[in-house]
Amino acid sequence: MKKILVIEDNAMVIKSLQFKLTKDGYNVIIAPDGREAMKLLKEDEYDLILTDLNLPFVTGNELIAYVKENLSAVPIIVLSTSTQESIIMDAFNMGVEDFITKPFSPNELSLRVRRLLS
Amino acid sequence: MAVVFSIDLQWIFGYFPDDLPFVIMVNIMMTIIFFVFAVLFVGFIILLRLYKIFRNRKKEEQRLLLEDILNNFLFDEEFDSENELRKFRNEHLNTPLEIKITIKEILLFHSNIKGESATQLRDLFLQWNLDEFCKKQLAARAWYSKSRALFSLSEMLILVELEKIRPLLNHRQDEVRQQAQLYFIKLAENDPLEFLDHLDKPLTLWEEIFIEDALKNEYHGKIPDFSKLLQASQNSVVEFGIRMIAKFNQFENISELLPLLDHNSEEVRCEAVRSLSALEHQEVIDTLISIFGKETNLVKKTILDAIKHLGSYNDLIMLKDKIQDHEWDLKIKYYGIAQNFLPEQRQEIYNQYEKEKALLL
Numbered sequence: 001m002k003k004i005l006v007i008e009d010n011a012m013v014i015k016s017l018q019f020k021l022t023k024d025g026y027n028v029i030i031a032p033d034g035r036e037a038m039k040l041l042k043e044d045e046y047d048l049i050l051t052d053l054n055l056p057f058v059t060g061n062e063l064i065a066y067v068k069e070n071l072s073a074v075p076i077i078v079l080s081t082s083t084q085e086s087i088i089m090d091a092f093n094m095g096v097e098d099f100i101t102k103p104f105s106p107n108e109l110s111l112r113v114r115r116l117l118s
Numbered sequence: 119m120a121v122v123f124s125i126d127l128q129w130i131f132g133y134f135p136d137d138l139p140f141v142i143m144v145n146i147m148m149t150i151i152f153f154v155f156a157v158l159f160v161g162f163i164i165l166l167r168l169y170k171i172f173r174n175r176k177k178e179e180q181r182l183l184l185e186d187i188l189n190n191f192l193f194d195e196e197f198d199s200e201n202e203l204r205k206f207r208n209e210h211l212n213t214p215l216e217i218k219i220t221i222k223e224i225l226l227f228h229s230n231i232k233g234e235s236a237t238q239l240r241d242l243f244l245q246w247n248l249d250e251f252c253k254k255q256l257a258a259r260a261w262y263s264k265s266r267a268l269f270s271l272s273e274m275l276i277l278v279e280l281e282k283i284r285p286l287l288n289h290r291q292d293e294v295r296q297q298a299q300l301y302f303i304k305l306a307e308n309d310p311l312e313f314l315d316h317l318d319k320p321l322t323l324w325e326e327i328f329i330e331d332a333l334k335n336e337y338h339g340k341i342p343d344f345s346k347l348l349q350a351s352q353n354s355v356v357e358f359g360i361r362m363i364a365k366f367n368q369f370e371n372i373s374e375l376l377p378l379l380d381h382n383s384e385e386v387r388c389e390a391v392r393s394l395s396a397l398e399h400q401e402v403i404d405t406l407i408s409i410f411g412k413e414t415n416l417v418k419k420t421i422l423d424a425i426k427h428l429g430s431y432n433d434l435i436m437l438k439d440k441i442q443d444h445e446w447d448l449k450i451k452y453y454g455i456a457q458n459f460l461p462e463q464r465q466e467i468y469n470q471y472e473k474e475k476a477l478l479l
Contacts, residue, residue: 012185012226019189105233106193 002117003027003044007037007051007063008079013102017050020106021113034058038066046074048117053080053087061094068095075116079104177219183210184223191242192227192235207246217251221270224248228273240274249276256282261291268297272304288318295319296328303332310337314347320354329358330365341366345374356381357389364393372399379409387413388420395424403429411440415448422451431459449474 004026008014014030021028029046031037035057040046049067053060060078067074075097082088088099098112134143187206190197210216221243228239243249248270255267256278264286271278278301286298302313310333314321321329333341344366347359360378363371378390379402394402406421413421418441425433434455441448453471457464 010230013230015185016189016193016227016230020193023193103228103230103232103236106231106235107233 001025001027002047003029004048004050004113005029005031005037005040005046007031007034007049007055007060009033009052009055013079016106017109020110024110024114026113026117032056034060034063037063041067041071045071048113049074049076050079050113051076053078053082053091061090064091064094064096077109077112077116079109173215176215180210180216180219181223184220188223188227188239188242192231192238203242203245211246214251217248218266220246221248221252221266225270225273243274244276249274252276253278253282256286261289261294264289265291265293265297268294268301272297272301275305277305284313284316287313287316292322292324296325299325299329300332300336303329304336306337306339308339309342310339311342311344311347314350314352314355314358317352317355320352321358322354326354326358326361330362333362343371344368345371348374348378353383353386356383356386360386360389360393364396367397369397372397375399376402376405379405384414384416387417391417391420391424395427398428400428403433407433407436410437415445418445418448419451422448422455426455426458431456434459 002025004021006014006017006021006028008017008030009032014032018028018030029040029044031040034055037051037055038058041049049063051060051063055063060080064076064078067076072095076095077098077100078091078096079100079102080087080091081102083101091099097116100109100112130147131143134146183206187202191199191203211220224239224243228236231239252267252270255263258264258267268283268286283298283301286294287302289295289298299313303310306312311329344359344362345368347355347362350356350359356378360375362368363375372394375390375394375397378386381387381390391406403425406424410418410421422434422437425437434452438452441452449471453467456467460467
């Protein structure tokens with residue numbers, strides 16, 4: 001079973017993502033903030049990272065930089081409320097594989113995850 | 119009255135031993151009274167606390183139930199929607215508290231989700247008759263209930279008879295007015311600013327920002343022709359219209375802005391100058407120079423800013439003689455702009471400024 005690390009601080013979004021991705025057949029691990037995510041990333045391996053950008057303690061950008069430097073094979077999808085072009089461009093320049101803006105379509109997200117993990 | 123008082127005291131003091139001094143009796147009596155009050159007060163606080171704990175627990179239970187049922191409803195294809203939703207409605211949508219939490223939770227889901235799932239949430243909102251509850255809340259006495267109801271209805275794009283919403287546009291509470299405006303903008307098909315005709319109070323700056331934001335992010339129809347607002351009876355609406363013409367780059371409305379340079383309101387004239395400048399309408403420079411002398415200080419400053427943005431140094435010096443000796447704030451502004459036009463003559467311009475200042479002093 002493919003393992004996905006979801007880094008998100010919105011309880012409702014966490015619950016929905018966990019529900020949807022588990023239904024899709026993935027093992028979903030949740031980190032409510034950047035610090036917890038860093039800890040989990042050091043302890044275990046993941047097939048995909050789904051992260052918000054505005055996170056407590058360690059920002060999404062810091063996290064992306066860490067992953068791209070140390071775990072470059074793990075694809076990252078950013079799930080953010082930001083629609084600002086510069087923020088989206090920055091994320092892609094840092095090497096993220098996909099960027100989804102909130103509000104998001106769960107079905108679309110599911111498809112994008114499947115595409116990256118296939 | 120004195121008799122009654124005396125009888126009452128006799129009745130109370132009858133319980134004390136006869137040889138007890140009067141002062142002691144009064145002291146004991148007061149102690150008992152205060153003790154009873156203290157017990158009642160503490161009891162009341164404990165009851166309030168218990169009520170709050172119970173209410174919070176109920177809220178949390180309802181929220182967890184909803185999270186579960188909504189996730190199943192949206193993402194589980196094997197979920198028996200018809201029966202489960204009906205069961206939930208019968209068992210958990212009976213009190214106003216349960217309904218309010220349900221509305222809040224659905225709105226929370228709706229704000230994070232789009233596409234087919236968002237449509238499903240709207241259908242569920244209607245299926246559970248939550249729209250009817252919101253419509254009733256519009257007539258509630260508490261302003262926050264009205265405001266919340268308006269927000270819920272506009273988020274879920276539910277049509278309500280406009281007669282029920284229009285009076286709320288002039289509600290004394292800012293939040294209600296803003297939510298009523300948002301409702302009109304979000305549900306409008308072709309004229310999202312029609313509600314501005316029904317305003318009794320001037321638009322506040324905050325409301326203008328709110329409307330602009332709603333137009334950009336919440337309204338999905340054709341952007342309205344803001345020149346219609348220039349005929350409004352409220353100057354605040356006219357100013358808003360002028361600003362929006364520039365913000366939305368409606369160059370076709372430049373000819374509508376020009377007559378406003380003669381408007382009787384100083385703020386409207388300033389706004390017209392600012393918008394013409396923002397729209398890069400260089401042809402207005404001659405007009406601005408010609409009206410400069412008869413304008414108020416505020417408009418003169420705005421004209422100077424417009425010349426800085428649109429004109430040249432030659433345009434600027436045409437204004438020099440029109441600035442009165444006592445208008446020091448304008449002179450400072452003038453020389454500041456002159457320095458921008460001629461950076462190489464910065465020192466020279468500064469010397470001229472100092473010379474004039476010395477002459478006056």
